[in-house]
Amino acid sequence: MSNPQQQQATSQPWSHRRSAPVRTLITVLSALGSALVATFASRIGAAYNMPVGLVIAFALLGMSAWCARSRGGITGFAVHMLCSTLLIYLIAQGWPNGDAVIVGFHNTELPWLSLYCGVIWLYGSILLQLIMLFLPARWFTIPERRADD
Secondary structure, three states: OOOHHHHHHOOOOHHHHOOHHHHHHHHHHHHHHHHHHHHHHOOOOHHHOOOHHHHHHHHHHHHHHHHHHHHHHHHHHHHHHHHHHHHHHHHHOOOOOOOOOOOOOOOOOOOHHHHHHHHHHHHHHHHHHHHHHOOOHHHHOOOOOOOOO
16 A cells, blocks of 8 residues: 555646646646647638537647646736737737738638637637636546545
Protein backbone atom coordinates (compact mmCIF):
# COMPACT_ATOMS: atom_id res chain seq x y z
CA MET A 1 0.00 0.00 0.00
CA SER A 2 1.29 3.48 -0.75
CA ASN A 3 2.13 6.19 1.71
CA PRO A 4 -0.91 8.50 2.40
CA GLN A 5 1.28 11.60 2.13
CA GLN A 6 2.59 10.43 -1.22
CA GLN A 7 -0.95 9.69 -2.42
CA GLN A 8 -2.12 13.14 -1.27
CA ALA A 9 0.70 14.75 -3.28
CA THR A 10 -0.39 12.98 -6.47
CA SER A 11 -4.14 13.55 -6.21
CA GLN A 12 -4.07 16.59 -8.53
CA PRO A 13 -3.17 16.43 -12.24
CA TRP A 14 0.46 16.81 -13.24
CA SER A 15 0.15 20.38 -14.49
CA HIS A 16 -1.51 21.52 -11.26
CA ARG A 17 1.44 20.36 -9.14
CA ARG A 18 4.06 22.46 -10.96
CA SER A 19 5.45 25.81 -9.84
CA ALA A 20 3.64 29.00 -10.84
CA PRO A 21 5.97 29.88 -13.77
CA VAL A 22 5.64 26.36 -15.21
CA ARG A 23 1.84 26.43 -14.81
CA THR A 24 1.80 29.77 -16.61
CA LEU A 25 3.95 28.39 -19.43
CA ILE A 26 1.62 25.39 -19.75
CA THR A 27 -1.36 27.77 -19.88
CA VAL A 28 0.27 29.91 -22.60
CA LEU A 29 1.15 26.87 -24.72
CA SER A 30 -2.34 25.43 -24.24
CA ALA A 31 -3.96 28.74 -25.21
CA LEU A 32 -1.85 29.15 -28.34
CA GLY A 33 -2.24 25.53 -29.41
CA SER A 34 -5.98 25.38 -28.88
CA ALA A 35 -6.54 28.74 -30.57
CA LEU A 36 -4.47 27.72 -33.60
CA VAL A 37 -6.15 24.34 -34.07
CA ALA A 38 -9.63 25.68 -33.31
CA THR A 39 -9.25 28.56 -35.78
CA PHE A 40 -8.56 26.16 -38.63
CA ALA A 41 -11.20 23.69 -37.42
CA SER A 42 -13.91 26.35 -37.27
CA ARG A 43 -14.40 26.22 -41.06
CA ILE A 44 -15.18 22.49 -41.18
CA GLY A 45 -18.64 21.98 -42.64
CA ALA A 46 -19.27 25.69 -43.26
CA ALA A 47 -19.58 25.18 -47.01
CA TYR A 48 -22.54 22.88 -46.36
CA ASN A 49 -24.19 25.06 -43.67
CA MET A 50 -23.20 22.54 -41.00
CA PRO A 51 -21.56 24.11 -37.93
CA VAL A 52 -19.52 21.02 -37.08
CA GLY A 53 -16.25 22.93 -37.13
CA LEU A 54 -17.57 25.72 -34.94
CA VAL A 55 -18.80 23.21 -32.37
CA ILE A 56 -15.38 21.50 -32.34
CA ALA A 57 -13.58 24.85 -32.15
CA PHE A 58 -15.67 26.18 -29.27
CA ALA A 59 -15.38 22.87 -27.40
CA LEU A 60 -11.60 22.85 -27.80
CA LEU A 61 -11.19 26.45 -26.70
CA GLY A 62 -13.63 25.95 -23.83
CA MET A 63 -11.80 22.89 -22.53
CA SER A 64 -8.48 24.69 -22.70
CA ALA A 65 -9.93 27.71 -20.88
CA TRP A 66 -11.49 25.44 -18.22
CA CYS A 67 -8.12 23.84 -17.58
CA ALA A 68 -6.43 27.25 -17.42
CA ARG A 69 -8.87 28.49 -14.80
CA SER A 70 -8.67 25.22 -12.88
CA ARG A 71 -4.87 25.31 -12.96
CA GLY A 72 -4.23 29.00 -12.34
CA GLY A 73 -7.43 30.59 -11.11
CA ILE A 74 -8.56 33.93 -12.52
CA THR A 75 -4.98 34.97 -13.28
CA GLY A 76 -4.31 31.83 -15.28
CA PHE A 77 -7.62 32.27 -17.04
CA ALA A 78 -6.73 35.88 -17.93
CA VAL A 79 -3.40 34.72 -19.39
CA HIS A 80 -5.26 32.09 -21.44
CA MET A 81 -7.84 34.56 -22.70
CA LEU A 82 -5.21 37.13 -23.64
CA CYS A 83 -2.97 34.66 -25.50
CA SER A 84 -5.74 32.82 -27.34
CA THR A 85 -7.58 35.98 -28.36
CA LEU A 86 -4.37 37.63 -29.53
CA LEU A 87 -3.47 34.66 -31.71
CA ILE A 88 -6.97 34.36 -33.17
CA TYR A 89 -6.99 38.03 -34.09
CA LEU A 90 -3.45 37.90 -35.51
CA ILE A 91 -4.51 35.04 -37.76
CA ALA A 92 -7.61 37.03 -38.76
CA GLN A 93 -5.36 39.90 -39.81
CA GLY A 94 -3.30 37.62 -42.06
CA TRP A 95 -0.37 36.82 -39.82
CA PRO A 96 2.23 35.30 -40.46
CA ASN A 97 2.30 35.31 -44.27
CA GLY A 98 -0.34 37.87 -45.21
CA ASP A 99 -3.16 35.45 -46.07
CA ALA A 100 -6.22 35.85 -43.89
CA VAL A 101 -7.59 32.53 -42.65
CA ILE A 102 -10.66 34.03 -40.99
CA VAL A 103 -12.56 35.86 -43.67
CA GLY A 104 -16.04 37.19 -44.17
CA PHE A 105 -17.43 36.95 -47.70
CA HIS A 106 -20.20 39.03 -49.13
CA ASN A 107 -21.22 36.76 -51.96
CA THR A 108 -24.85 35.65 -52.08
CA GLU A 109 -23.95 32.38 -53.82
CA LEU A 110 -22.29 30.98 -50.71
CA PRO A 111 -24.19 29.30 -47.87
CA TRP A 112 -24.99 31.49 -44.87
CA LEU A 113 -22.53 29.75 -42.55
CA SER A 114 -19.69 30.15 -45.05
CA LEU A 115 -20.39 33.86 -45.11
CA TYR A 116 -20.41 34.38 -41.34
CA CYS A 117 -18.35 31.52 -39.88
CA GLY A 118 -15.28 33.72 -39.41
CA VAL A 119 -17.24 36.45 -37.66
CA ILE A 120 -18.98 33.92 -35.41
CA TRP A 121 -15.61 32.43 -34.48
CA LEU A 122 -13.92 35.79 -33.84
CA TYR A 123 -16.57 37.19 -31.53
CA GLY A 124 -17.76 33.85 -30.17
CA SER A 125 -14.30 32.95 -28.90
CA ILE A 126 -14.27 36.08 -26.75
CA LEU A 127 -17.88 35.63 -25.65
CA LEU A 128 -17.29 32.01 -24.62
CA GLN A 129 -14.35 32.97 -22.43
CA LEU A 130 -16.16 35.96 -20.93
CA ILE A 131 -19.05 33.70 -19.95
CA MET A 132 -16.59 31.26 -18.38
CA LEU A 133 -15.04 34.12 -16.42
CA PHE A 134 -18.27 34.71 -14.52
CA LEU A 135 -19.06 31.06 -13.75
CA PRO A 136 -18.74 29.93 -10.11
CA ALA A 137 -15.21 29.05 -8.99
CA ARG A 138 -16.38 25.68 -7.62
CA TRP A 139 -17.03 24.56 -11.21
CA PHE A 140 -13.30 24.77 -11.85
CA THR A 141 -11.98 22.79 -8.91
CA ILE A 142 -10.75 19.24 -9.04
CA PRO A 143 -11.81 17.44 -5.86
CA GLU A 144 -9.24 15.59 -3.80
CA ARG A 145 -9.37 11.84 -4.15
CA ARG A 146 -10.20 9.79 -1.09
CA ALA A 147 -7.71 7.24 0.17
CA ASP A 148 -10.04 4.33 -0.75
CA ASP A 149 -10.21 5.31 -4.47
